[in-house]
Amino acid sequence: RPLAKAPSLLPRLHNSPCLMSEPLPLSYVTAQEMRCLLHWLSGWAPAQREQFLRDLVDKAVPWKVLPLLEGLAGLSVGPGKPPSIFECQMRLWDQWFRSWSEAERNEFVRQLEEAVPDLASRFYQEVAATAGQA
Template identity: 60%
Template sequence: MSWFFHVNQGSNQQPPDRMPSTTDNLSSPSLTDFPLPPQGSVPLSLETLSCCSLNSRASREPMPLSYVTLQEQRCVLSWFLGWGTAQRERFLQDLLGKAVPGKVCTLLDSLSTLQVMDRPPNIFECQLRLWTQWFESWSEEERNSFLHILEERDPIFVAHFYRGVAGTAGKQ
């Protein structure tokens, strides 16, 4: 079952500050820097390695996560596993706000409208900001995949999430 709504996505990616030039001290790898393939192995076809295939079979199968999305999700999961109870509760409220927008007023949304910055953000607040940026760029399928990964690591947390989503039924 799909819990996240597809978010209208724009191109929010910023170009890199600086592209490496040919004058940078970057050494080119040589063929000896790469490991040899195992004996008797058959190289994969480009279609097998690609995220999307042109054949009809691929349209019925879920698209694999991109490498970047997978790394983002692993990073958020790593943060999650290091967070305390209060931080997980705040993350839960943020996740609920993303899953059922307009039905849950999250603490993070309320605080962001105050625009009072008498101190620099702490690491957790920076993590939540980065999480939000990444989450907004994920497709609905990628969001559901993240929830599934999270459920494997902490089923109790995800059960609280599902109860929170169910609790918004009928609210406008």
């Protein structure tokens, strides 16, 4: 399902006046980041996918920025305890997402729809469920 026909994403991801149904030409670095993230998703346990989904929804819904920052603070490493690989991946995901343009974020969601349609569907449902909440 092309992004242009998808239910309303969220203001931050869906501001472009003309959404493209064709893949966006990405920089090599951004394309590699997205490819890497989709690869990680394929290997994550269900609980890790759930955490990623919650984080993606938090990033998509503007008034949920504070819970996102609180969630990232929860990933802090205690003395003598190295971060898990998943925690490192989530930190990289956050850094990458923050550096992507709105068009690149939309392109990531489009790629997510192709690679993990069930997760993308749940993302749309959860974002839609936040509509009208303030």
